Amino acid sequence: MKLRKVTAASATALALALAVTACGGDKDSDSGSGGGSKIKIGIKYDQPGLGLKQPDGSFSGFDVDVATYVAKELGYQPDQIEWVETKSADRENALARGDVKFITATYSITDERKQKVDFAGPYLLAHQDLLVKTGSDISQGTDLNGKKLCSVTGSTSAQNVQKTIAPKANLREYSGYSECIAGLQSGAVDAVTTDDSILAGFAAQDKYKGQFKLAGLKLSNENYGIGVKKGDTATEDKINKALEKMVSDGSWQKAVDANFGPANYKNEPAPKIGQIVQ
Amino acid sequence: MFDFLEGYDVLGAFWMTVKLTALSAVGSLVWGTLLAAMRVSPVPLMRGFGTVYVNIVRNIPLTVIIIFTSLGLADIFGVTMGASDDFKLQGFRLAVLGLVAYTAAFVCEAIRSGINTVPLGQAEAARAIGLGFTQTLRLIVLPQAFRAVIGPLANVLIALTKNTTVAAAIGVAEAATLMKSMIENEAQTLAIGAVFAFGFVVLTLPTGLILGWLGKRLAVKR
Amino acid sequence: MSSVLYDTPGPRARRRNVVLSLVFIALLALLIWWLWQKMDDKGQLKWDLWEPFTTGQAWTTYLLPGLGNTLKAAALAMVIALPLGALFGIARLSDHRWIRVPAGAVVEFFRAIPVLLLMLFANEFYVRSTDIGSDERPLYAVVTGLVLYNASVLAEVVRAGILALPKGQTEAAYAIGLRKGQTMTSILLPQAVTVMLPAIVSQLVVIVKDTALGGVLLQYSELLSARSTLAANYANVIPSFIVVAIIFIVVNFTLTSFASWLEGRLRRSKRGTGTVLTGEDVEELNAAEVGGTLSTGTGGGI
Numbered sequence: 001m002k003l004r005k006v007t008a009a010s011a012t013a014l015a016l017a018l019a020v021t022a023c024g025g026d027k028d029s030d031s032g033s034g035g036g037s038k039i040k041i042g043i044k045y046d047q048p049g050l051g052l053k054q055p056d057g058s059f060s061g062f063d064v065d066v067a068t069y070v071a072k073e074l075g076y077q078p079d080q081i082e083w084v085e086t087k088s089a090d091r092e093n094a095l096a097r098g099d100v101k102f103i104t105a106t107y108s109i110t111d112e113r114k115q116k117v118d119f120a121g122p123y124l125l126a127h128q129d130l131l132v133k134t135g136s137d138i139s140q141g142t143d144l145n146g147k148k149l150c151s152v153t154g155s156t157s158a159q160n161v162q163k164t165i166a167p168k169a170n171l172r173e174y175s176g177y178s179e180c181i182a183g184l185q186s187g188a189v190d191a192v193t194t195d196d197s198i199l200a201g202f203a204a205q206d207k208y209k210g211q212f213k214l215a216g217l218k219l220s221n222e223n224y225g226i227g228v229k230k231g232d233t234a235t236e237d238k239i240n241k242a243l244e245k246m247v248s249d250g251s252w253q254k255a256v257d258a259n260f261g262p263a264n265y266k267n268e269p270a271p272k273i274g275q276i277v278q
Numbered sequence: 279m280f281d282f283l284e285g286y287d288v289l290g291a292f293w294m295t296v297k298l299t300a301l302s303a304v305g306s307l308v309w310g311t312l313l314a315a316m317r318v319s320p321v322p323l324m325r326g327f328g329t330v331y332v333n334i335v336r337n338i339p340l341t342v343i344i345i346f347t348s349l350g351l352a353d354i355f356g357v358t359m360g361a362s363d364d365f366k367l368q369g370f371r372l373a374v375l376g377l378v379a380y381t382a383a384f385v386c387e388a389i390r391s392g393i394n395t396v397p398l399g400q401a402e403a404a405r406a407i408g409l410g411f412t413q414t415l416r417l418i419v420l421p422q423a424f425r426a427v428i429g430p431l432a433n434v435l436i437a438l439t440k441n442t443t444v445a446a447a448i449g450v451a452e453a454a455t456l457m458k459s460m461i462e463n464e465a466q467t468l469a470i471g472a473v474f475a476f477g478f479v480v481l482t483l484p485t486g487l488i489l490g491w492l493g494k495r496l497a498v499k500r
Numbered sequence: 501m502s503s504v505l506y507d508t509p510g511p512r513a514r515r516r517n518v519v520l521s522l523v524f525i526a527l528l529a530l531l532i533w534w535l536w537q538k539m540d541d542k543g544q545l546k547w548d549l550w551e552p553f554t555t556g557q558a559w560t561t562y563l564l565p566g567l568g569n570t571l572k573a574a575a576l577a578m579v580i581a582l583p584l585g586a587l588f589g590i591a592r593l594s595d596h597r598w599i600r601v602p603a604g605a606v607v608e609f610f611r612a613i614p615v616l617l618l619m620l621f622a623n624e625f626y627v628r629s630t631d632i633g634s635d636e637r638p639l640y641a642v643v644t645g646l647v648l649y650n651a652s653v654l655a656e657v658v659r660a661g662i663l664a665l666p667k668g669q670t671e672a673a674y675a676i677g678l679r680k681g682q683t684m685t686s687i688l689l690p691q692a693v694t695v696m697l698p699a700i701v702s703q704l705v706v707i708v709k710d711t712a713l714g715g716v717l718l719q720y721s722e723l724l725s726a727r728s729t730l731a732a733n734y735a736n737v738i739p740s741f742i743v744v745a746i747i748f749i750v751v752n753f754t755l756t757s758f759a760s761w762l763e764g765r766l767r768r769s770k771r772g773t774g775t776v777l778t779g780e781d782v783e784e785l786n787a788a789e790v791g792g793t794l795s796t797g798t799g800g801g802i
Contacts, residue, residue, distance in 0.1 A: 045721075046732040053729050055557035084634060087719040093627050099634030148365065153449050154459035172348075172365040173449030175716070176728050179349060182737035186542050188353035207548070207735035320506045320513070323521040327528075337705065337752035338745050339712040341724065346745075349738055354542045355535065401504045411506040419505065440614040454616065458717075468624050475613045475621075482612040 039076045041067045042086035042094055042103035042227075046178070049201020049259045050106055059083050061201065063104040063224075065255040066123055066246070070102070070226065073242030074235075092116045095229050102239060103227040106198060109276055118232065119225030120239035123252075125268040125277055128157050128219035129196035131184065131203060131212050138191055138215055141165040148172065150180035150189040157194045157220075165219055177202065185211065195222050200265035214265060221277045240273045282466050283473065291456040292477050298373060298442040298452060299481075303435055305378035310385025311420070317390055320411055328386070335383040340444045343380050347372040348448040366451070373445035381438050388430040392423030425496045432489030436482045453477060549736040553743055558730060566726025567747060573639060573711045573722065577646035578704055584647065585654025590684060592659050603655075610652040616713045619645030623718050642714035642722075646707055653706075657699045661692035694766060701759040705752045723747065 043051035043063050050061040064083075071081050086094050086105050094100050095117045102120070109119045132138050138147065144166035151158035153173040161169055172189060174180050180192040181202050192199065196214055203212040226243075228235045246252045247270040256267050271277070317328035335343070351357040352372055359371035396419050404414040443454035457474045461467050509517060539545050552558040591603035610618070623641035626632050632640055665688060673683040715725030723744055731740040 046729045048732055052732060053561065055552075055555070055561050055733060057557075057561050085719050085721065090634075090719055094634050097627065097631075097634070153446060153455060159459075170363065170365050171449075172369070173455075174345075174348075175447050178728060178731045178735070178737050179345070181735070182349060183353055186353045205735055318505055320509060321517050321520045321524070323524045327524070333753060333756070334749055337709075337749045337756070339709040339724065339748060341712055341716075342741060342745050342748070346741060349741070354544060354738070355538045398504060405504075405507060414505055436612070440612075443614050443616060454614070461717075468621070471617055471620050471624070475617050478614055478617070479609065479612045483608065486608075486612075 037076075037080055038082050039071055039074070039080060040082045040084050040100040041071065042084050042091065042100040042105055043067060044087075044105045045085045046176070047106065047198055047201055048205050050197060051104070052201075060259075062124070062197070062255055062259040063106065065259065066226075066243075066252075067102070067104040069246045069251055069255075070104075070239050070242040073245065074238055091227060095227050098229060101228075102235065104224075105227075106195065106222075107225055107227050108222040109225040113227075117227045117230050118236055119227055120236045121225040121243055121273065122223035122271045122276060123226060123243050123246075124197060124224040124256075125271045126195040126197040126222040126224060127217070128160060128193060128222065129199055129217050130191040130193050130215040131181075131199040132191045132215055133184065133187075134211060134213050136190065136213075140215075141217060141219055144169040144191065146170070147191060148189040150174065150183050150192045151194060152177060152180070155194065160220060161193060181208070181212075191215070193219075196265065197222075197224075197260065200260040204260060204265075216266070223271065223276045244273060282460070282469060286456060286460055288453075288456065288473065288477070291451060291453045292481070294370075294450065294452040295439070295442050295477075295481070298370070298377065298445060298450070299435075299439045301374045302377035302381060302438055302442070305374065306381035306385050306434075306438070307431075309378055310382035311389060313382055313386035314389040314393065315415060317386065318393060318415070332383045332386055335380055336387075340376070340380050340441055341447050344373060344376040344444050344447050347376040351375070365449070369445075369448050369450045373442075373448060373450045377438065377441060377445070381434060381441070384434050384437070385431065388427045388434060389420075389423055391430070392427035393419055395426045396422045425493075428489055428493030428496060432486055432493065435489070436486055439482050439485065440478060544738050549734070549739045552730075552734040552736065553739070558734070562726045562730040562733075563723070563743075563747070566721060566723035567751075569639075569720065569726075570708060570711045570722040571751075573642045573646065573714060573720065574704065574708045576639075576643045577650060577707050577711075580643065581647045581651040581654055581707075582700065584651040586658050586689070588651060588655035589658025589662070590689075592655060593662060595680070607652040607655045610648045611656075613649075615645050615649045615710050616716060618648050619713060620717055621645075622648075638714060638718045638720035641718050642711060642720045645713075646710055649710075650703060650707055654700065654703060657696050657703070658692065661696040661699070662688050664695060665691055697759075697762050697766065701755060701762060705755050708752055708755070709748065 043059065043061075045051060045053040045059075047061065051059065051063045052061050054060055068078055068081065072078070084094070084100050086100065086103055091103055091105065091107060092113070095103060104123075106126075107113075107119075109122055113119075130138060130144070138144065142165075144161065145168040147166075147169055149161060149166075149169045150172045151161065153175055158171060158173055161171060172180075172183070174183075177192070177194065177198060180189065183189045184192050185208070199214055202208060203214065226239050228239065252270050260267065313328050313331060316324040317332070319325060348369065352359075352368060358368050359375065361367040361371060400418055400422065401414055404418040409417065442452055445452055446454040446458060449455065453474055457470060460470045507513075536545075588603050588607055591599050592607065594600045594603070619641050622644035623637065626637050626640055669687055669691065670683055673687040678687065711720075711722045712724040714720030714722050715728075719725070721729075727740050727744045731737045734740070
C-alpha cells in the first residue's frame with residue numbers, strides 16, 4: 001500500500017512539475033491590449049517576403065516594414081511594437097475585440113470583410129499568379145489544363161482555378177504554402193498559385209533563388225489593406241496619412257525592392273488611398 | 279435557419295468520410311492482426327519489428343503521418359498508389375494508407391490484449407494436439423481473442439471515423455475540408471460547426487451502440 | 501509471456517528462425533537503402549536543409565517555444581480533465597437515475613465529436629461571452645477542447661477502474677458502516693486510482709498529440725505550427741516534419757515508458773486487491789486512445 005502511495009504521489013508530482021515548468025516558460029504574456037506605450041500589430045509569421053519570424057526572433061517582410069513605418073507615424077518606435085500572429089480565420093475577431101490595433105497580413109479588401117472591419121489603404125495591389133520552375137512553358141491560365149497545380153485548401157485562389165481559369169487542372173490542396181513550394185521543387189506539381197506577392201516572397205528566399213519564376217499573369221486583383229476596428233475612423237485616417245507619406249518619401253518602393261526584388265517581381269505602382277481595383 | 283447549407287454538398291462530404299472510414303477500417307483490421315501476430319510470434323526479429331512499429335506510429339500525431347504520405351511517399355518515394363496523374367484519387371488512397379498505418383497500431387494493441395484474455399489452457403491444449411504456432415493462433419486463439427475485443431475495436435472504429443477529418447491536411451474532400459471552406463465563405467461559424475458535429479454524432483453513436491451490444495452477445499462466457 | 505503459443509524452438513526451428521530473421525534483415529536493409537537513395541535523388545539529404553537544426557536559434561526561436569506550448573496545453577488539459585473525468589465516471593455509477601443518465605449522455609456526446617470541432621466551439625464561446633485577450637484565447641480554447649474530450653474518455657477509465665475492483669471491497673465497506681460517499685472516497689477511489697494510473701498516463705500521450713490540432717484553425721503556436729514557421733524560414737519542409745516527428749516520438753515514448761514503469765511497480769506491489777485495469781475491463785473505453793493500457797493486462801495469463 002505504501003509503495004502504491006509513493007507511485008501515485010510521484011505521478012502527481014510529475015504532472016505538477018510538467019504544469020509548473022510549462023507555465024514558467026510563458027514569460028511574454030504581459031496582457032492588457034493596447035495599454036501603455038506598446039502597440040499591438042497583427043501580422044503573419046510564416047510568409048517570407050511579407051511577414052516572417054526570423055531565426056533571431058525578429059520579423060521581416062513587406063507587411064512588417066509597412067506596419068513599422070505606420071507605427072512610427074502613429075508615434076511608436078520599433079521597440080514599442082508587439083507583433084501578434086493573426087491567422088486568416090481569426091483576423092476579424094482580433095480587430096473587433098481590440099486585441100490588435102491594426103492588421104497588416106496579406107489582408108485583401110473585400111465587401112464581405114468590409115461589413116465587419118474597416119480598411120485603411122490599400123497599400124499594395126497584388127494579383128493571383130503562378131509560380132513555376134525556371135524554364136517552364138506555362139505562360140497563361142489555360143496552359144494549366146491537364147497540369148498539376150497546388151494551392152492552399154479552400155483558398156479563393158484554389159476556387160478561382162477550379163471555377164474559371166482552368167477547370168481541368170489537376171489541383172492538389174495542402175494546408176500551407178511551404179508544402180506546395182516543396183512539391184514544386186521536387187517536381188510533384190507544375191505550378192503553385194496564389195497572390196504574386198506571396199509567391200515572390202518564397203521565390204526570393206536564398207534557398208530557392210533562381211529556381212522559380214513568376215508567370216506574370218494577373219488572374220485577379222487583390223487590394224491589400226490595413227484592417228482596423230469597425231468605426232475607428234481616427235486610426236484609419238492616421239494610417240492613410242502615414243501610407244501616403246511612405247509612398248511620397250520613397251520608403252514604400254524601397255520596401256518593395258528589398259522584400260520582393262530578388263524574385264524579379266514587377267510590382268504595381270503604389271495604389272492610391274481608397275482606390276480599390278476590382 | 280439552415281439556408282447557409284445551400285450550394286454545399288454536405289452529404290457528399292460525409293459520404294467521403296464514410297468511404298475513408300470503411301476502407302481504412304478493413305485495411306487496419308488486416309494489417310493490425312498481422313502486427314499482433316508478429317508481436318507474439320516465435321521469430322524475435324518480427325517481435326522486435328512489431329514493437330518498434332507500434333511504438334513509433336502510435337506516438338506521432340496523425341497529421342504528420344498523413345502529410346508524410348503525400349509529401350514523402352508520393353513526392354519523394356514515388357508511391358502514388360496507381361494514381362500519379364489524379365491528385366483527387368491519389369489523395370484519397372494515400373489518406374487511406376496513412377489511416378491504415380496509424381489505426382493498425384491501435385488494432386494491434388487491442389488484439390494483443392484480447393490474446394491475453396484467452397486462458398492459458400486453450401493454447402496448451404492446442405499445442406498438446408500438435409498444432410503449430412500459426413495453427414494455434416489462427417484456429418484457437420484469435421477467434422476467441424476477437425470476440426473479447428469487439429468493444430475496444432468498436433472504439434478504435436469510432437476514433438477512426440473522427441480521425442478521417444485529418445485527411446483534410448492533404449486536401450481530401452471529406453467533411454472537415456468542406457467545413458473549412460464553408461467557414462471561410464460564410465459568417466455562421468457556430469451553426470456550421472453544429473451541423474458537422476451532428477453529422478459525426480450520427481455516424482459514431484450507432485456504431486458504438488451496435489458493436490457494444492454485439493460485443494456483449496458474442497463475449498466468450500467463462 | 502506469449503511463449504505458450506509455441507514450443508521452445510528446437511534445432512530445426514532455431515535454424516528456421518535464423519533464416520527468417522536474415523531474410524527480414526535483408527528486406528529491411530533493402531528498404532532503408534531504397535529510401536535513402538530516393539531521399540538523395542530528390543536532394544532531401546543536402547546538408548543545408550538539415551544544418552538549421554544544429555543551430556541554437558532554430559531551437560530557441562521555433563521548436564522549443566512550440567514544444568513548450570504543446571506541453572503547457574497538454575499539462576493543463578490533463579490537470580483539469582482528470583478530476584472532471586473522475587467526477588463524471590463516478591456520476592455514471594450513481595444509484596440515482598437522474599445523475600447517471602445525464603452524465604452518461606454528456607460523456608457519450610463529447611466522445612462522439614472530433615476534438616478539432618470542440619476546440620472551434622470553445623474558441624467561439626470565448627470570443628462571444630468572455631473578455632479573454634487574444635494572447636490567451638487560443639490556449640483556453642485548445643485546453644477546453646482537450647478537456648471536454650479527454651475528461652469523457654477518463655470518465656470511462658475511472659468507471660471501468662472502479663467496476664474492476666472486487667465486489668467484496670464495497671460490501672466490506674458497507675459492513676463496517678460506511679456510507680456510499682465514504683465508500684467511494686476512502687475505499688474505492690484510492691484503489692481505483694492506483695489501478696488506473698497506467699491508463700491515465702497513456703491518455704497523456706493522446707493529449708500531447710492532440711494539441712497539434714490547436715494550430716489547424718486557431719492560432720495556437722504549438723510544435724506543429726512552429727514547424728511551419730520554421731520551414732518557411734529555412735525552406736526545409738520535409739526535414740522539418742521528420743525532426744518534429746522525432747520530437748513527438750521522444751516525448752511520447754518517455755511518457756509510455758513511464759507508464760510501463762509504473763505498471764511494473766504496481767504489479768510488484770500487488771498485494772491488496774492487486775487489480776490492474778486490463779483490456780477486458782476497459783471494454784467500454786476508446787481503445788485507440790488508451791492503446792497503452794490495453795496491452796498491460798495482467799489478467800488472462802497467456
